[in-house]
Amino acid sequence: MRQYALAIACLVAVAGSTAFLAWVMRDVIDKIFVQQNRAAIVSIPLVVFATFALRGVASYGQAVLLARIGNNIVARYQRRIFAHITELSVDFFAENRSAHLAARINQNVSGIRDTLNLTITSIARDALSLIFLVGVMIIQDPVLSGIALLAGPPVVLMIGGLAKKLRVATRQAIDINARVLASMQEAAQGITVVKAFTMEAPLRERIEALILKAEQRSNKIVAITERTTPVTEIVAGLAIAGVIAYSGYRAVVYGYSPGSMFAFITALLLAYDPARRLAKLQVQLERALVNASMIYEILDMKPRQADAPDAKTLAAPRGEIAFNDVTFGYYEGEAVLRGLSFIAPAGKTTALIGASGGGKSTIIALLQRFYDVAGGSITIDGEDIRTVTKRSLRSQIAYVPQAPYLFEGTIRENIRLGRPDASDAEIEDAARQAQAEEFILAAPQGYDTPVGENGMTLSGGQRQRLSIARALVRNAPILLLDEATSALDTRSETLVQAALDAAMRNRTVLVVAHRLSTITGADQILVVDSGQIVERGTHGELVDRADGLYARFYGLQAGGNRRVDLAAARD
Structure with a gap:
């Protein structure tokens, strides 16, 4: 608040000194050029110099302070938006491309800064300058002031219509520009795939099409924004020309003081710039407010897996996991898990195998409460995971994903x-x-x-x-391994598997695997098919079931195809 107060004080000083320069012109003309007052030749230039010096220092101060305030606003909103999006659910990121989201946030945060800076500079500098200068004009000549102020209403009416058009165009431009930046970022991240598949030309064409759309939208915004300029200039020109003609006529015919007329015209000319900026204020604010509103659209989102009001901390002293008649689907009407139930005993290793898309990784995601179950419950040591805080739940879990991320x-x-x-x-x-x-x-x-x-x-x-x-x-007492050795060569897999075997001792472990050689020592193996547990037992028990799905799958892999999918065994 102190920086805002200092910036406003500087802006008031700029506005006051600008109005004073117009006011002092009367004494410059009357006392120096008409009355030829020798003392005024020294005093008035010194006052003018001091006024310009004050104006320069105040202008510097307000520019630096407003830049600091703006940078602080950007930093605070960046911290706030990052803290918020990290609290949002996984499905939010599934529905929004990360590169597009980052590009959009980058543009929107600048809109917050522009909104506040425009408001402060317009009210404290331009509005005050205009008020002070109009005050000088009215004191010098009320009639001429009335003539000059007639230019205001038509400009205000025109700007109101332009603001509505600009709101729609700005939102579209933000979205297109975000898509351009996101596409470039994705191309840079996937450059090896781009070059391997000679995708340079089609990607270039796609991005060029987006850039063209962004250019056209930006051109439209400029055309709408600058439409105020010719109208403002024409109306202001008529008003100033009329004032000069009328004041000149009165000075020549009726002998009015040239100092008063000169001070009035100086104030009128100095008032033109803040009046012009204020005329564009609504148009500029519309662009900034669109960005600001899009930021608040994200900030107002609530996590779909929010902690319950009375959520407690999960201790998980043993780490026994139980899925009780769990049903779940990512989309309505498309169930991934159908009444799935199993217990993963504390301190034991439970392996999940099954065809791709059967629900294995979904089990891992639900256990970490990336999503909430549609029916049934998941408990750890008898505690429903929906009744504990997400932070305490996830602090009890160590996770190794299929695709490692650094x-x-x-x-x-x-x-x-x-x-x-x-x-x-x-x-x-x-x-x-x-x-x-x-x-x-x-x-x-x-x-x-x-x-x-x-x-x-x-x-x-x-x-x-x-x-x-x-x-x-x-x-952590619970270890989740989602195809943890899938990216390793044979030597690395052997080494890491030995390390994992040691790490899994005395922990509750859920392993998702396609390579059966990595889970033969599991305490229990669950075969997941179409969202249900269709077989369960140890490796030896399941292999002995000659007609079982696991036995057929193991036979195919033992035959040399290490990566054969369970679907092949089922077929």
Whole structure:
């Protein structure tokens, strides 16, 4: 608030000094040129110089302060919007492309700053300047002031109509520009795929079409925004020309004081700029307010998996997981899980296998409350996960996804994301368990080597081993492995599987796997087909069922096709 007060004080000083310069013109003409007052030759120039100096310092002060305020607004909203979107549900990000969302937010946050800065500068500088200058005009000559002010109403009426058109065009432009930036970002991230499939030409054509649309929309906005300029200039020109003609006539015919007339005309000319800016204010505010409203559309969204008002903290001393008659679908009328029930005993390993799309990864997502079940319940140690806080639930879980994701920063920082308070020794121990230390120490800066965008400097297997190390350093009682070894070669898979076997001891583990060789030692194996558990047992028990789905699937893989899908066994 203090910065706002100082900025407004500076703007008031700019407005007051501008009006004073118009006022002092009467004394410049009358006392120096008409009365030839020698003392005025010294005093009035000094006063004019001091006024310009004050105006310059105040202008600098308001510009710097408003820039700081604007930058602070951007920073605060960036923090606020990031904090909010990280609280939104996973389905929000499934429905909104991340690159498009980032580009749109970047544009919208600037709109918040522009709205506040435009409001402050227009009210404190332009409006006050206009009021002070009109005051000078009225004091000098009320009749001429009335003539000059007749220009206002037609300009105001015209601007009201333009603002409505601009609102629609601005929203469309923001969306198109966000799509352009998002498409460029996606092309940069997927450049290896682009080049591998020689997609340069079709992608270039698609982006060029978007750029053309963005250009056309921007041209339309400029045409609407600048439509006020010729009308304002013409109306203002008529008013100023009329005032000059009438005041000149009165000075020549009736001998009116040239100082008063000169002060009036100076005030009128100085009032033109703030009046012109105020005439465009509504049009400019419409553009800024569209951006601001789009930010609040996101900020007003509520997480679909919000904590219950009386949610408690999950302790999970044992970590027993139970799915009780769970039904779920991502879209209405399309069930993925149909009355699914099972218990994953505490401290034991439960493996999930099944055809692609059968619901295995959905089970992992529901357990972490990325989505809420449509029917039934999921409990951990008897506690329904909908009755506990999401933070306490997820703090009891370590997760290794199928597609490893690394963030900007070093190898050490990426592993530490699993548990921010982990010591360097714990991070290095987790890396050793994940069989990652060998390539980490071979990197140029060891653990302090930057990983590049999403780990582009690392192989798929290396990224996966860092992902496993991140899960291990979390030291949670529940471990979720979603095809955790899928990106590894045979040697790495053997090493990591040994590390995982050690990490899984005394933990409740859910493993999603296609390679049956990785789950033969599981305490129980659940075969998931069309959203239901169709077989359950140990590896030995299931293999002994000659006509079972698991046995056929195992037979196909044992025959040499390590990646054959369960659907092939079913068929």
